[in-house]
Amino acid sequence: MTRKVVKKEQGGGKAAAPKKAAAAVKAKPEAAKPVVAAKPPLKRPSPATAPRSPTEIWGTKVAMVVSEFNKEFTDKLSEAAIDVFQKAGAQFERYDVPGAFEIAGVLTRLGRSRRYDGLIAIGCVIRGETTHFDLVVDQVREGVGRLASAGDVAVTFGVLAADDRKQAADRTGGKYGNVGREAAEALLKLIPLYRRTAHPALVQTPATAA
Numbered sequence: 001m002t003r004k005v006v007k008k009e010q011g012g013g014k015a016a017a018p019k020k021a022a023a024a025v026k027a028k029p030e031a032a033k034p035v036v037a038a039k040p041p042l043k044r045p046s047p048a049t050a051p052r053s054p055t056e057i058w059g060t061k062v063a064m065v066v067s068e069f070n071k072e073f074t075d076k077l078s079e080a081a082i083d084v085f086q087k088a089g090a091q092f093e094r095y096d097v098p099g100a101f102e103i104a105g106v107l108t109r110l111g112r113s114r115r116y117d118g119l120i121a122i123g124c125v126i127r128g129e130t131t132h133f134d135l136v137v138d139q140v141r142e143g144v145g146r147l148a149s150a151g152d153v154a155v156t157f158g159v160l161a162a163d164d165r166k167q168a169a170d171r172t173g174g175k176y177g178n179v180g181r182e183a184a185e186a187l188l189k190l191i192p193l194y195r196r197t198a199h200p201a202l203v204q205t206p207a208t209a210a
Contacts, residue, residue: 077180104143
């Protein structure tokens with residue numbers, strides 16, 4: 001009796017399985033598993049589409065009263081304050097007065113006008129040989145303080161009282177920073193608080209975003 005010899009495919013049954021699977025996919029492409037596409041990376045918002053600051057949305061308008069006395073220092077104080085307002089998108093107007101003594105009177109008039117969301121006093125008084133220094137500093141402190149404590153408008157104090165010119169230089173852009181910048185930054189933080197605590201009839205309507 002003749003035996004029937006069955007030849008096995010080279011490589012065994014395991015090697016034949018992939019060939020059969022490939023042939024099935026070729027005959028029926030829909031049988032192949034779908035390829036999952038990679039998710040695109042999340043896009044970060046560009047600076048152009050970032051939300052605007054509260055000062056830009058509300059159209060903040062501030063006024064600075066700047067003393068011309070010791071101008072080399074008051075200019076540095078006012079320039080630093082202006083830089084803060086410009087970066088925040090706030091509108092500003094500057095009013096120059098002869099000396100620090102006159103700051104409080106002009107600030108009071110501007111506060112009564114209700115044209116501004118905030119006011120800032122800018123000045124520099126340097127101690128001399130007489131008591132004139134104390135008289136001027138007391139007048140500015142009391143006048144501006146009275147306006148601020150009334151609570152009708154946000155007010156900050158950027159008047160520097162220094163014993164000598166070195167102290168003034170150190171605080172108008174020197175190693176101790178700039179008092180004008182600090183007063184401007186404080187004013188922009190104070191204005192939204194005044195708005196939130198105002199009588200509803202006095203709250204401004206938000207400006208339309210450009």
